[in-house]
Amino acid sequence: MSKKAKGVISNQLRKKRFEKDEMTQQQLAKAIGVTRQTIAAIEAGKYSPSLEVAFCLSDIFASPLDELFQWQANDSDTSKV
Incomplete structure (x- = not known):
């Protein structure tokens, strides 16, 4: 059972920041106790948040997780499970 799930996590953070009075990455980072670089990496899909x-x-955004983050599994991987 060491198979790693493969897929893509997309997010709506940038959109949500702009909907919330054009909140900057720095403001969001400070509000949740991470660095601005962490927010940038999450938004860019280079890092999955804990x-x-x-x-x-x-x-912060008063939104359910599935509204902020979406998971798209690779079709070729689902047949191997």
Whole structure:
């Protein structure tokens, strides 16, 4: 059972920041206790947030997790499970 799930996590953080009075990455980072670089990496899809960070983001934007983050599995990988 060492197979690693493969897929893509997309997010709506940039959109949500702009909907919330054009909040900057720095303001968001400070509000949840991470660096601006962490927010930039999450928005760019280069880094997946921890559950703690994801729940903090959900609280900040008053949005459910599935509205902030979406998972798209690779079709070729689902047949091997």
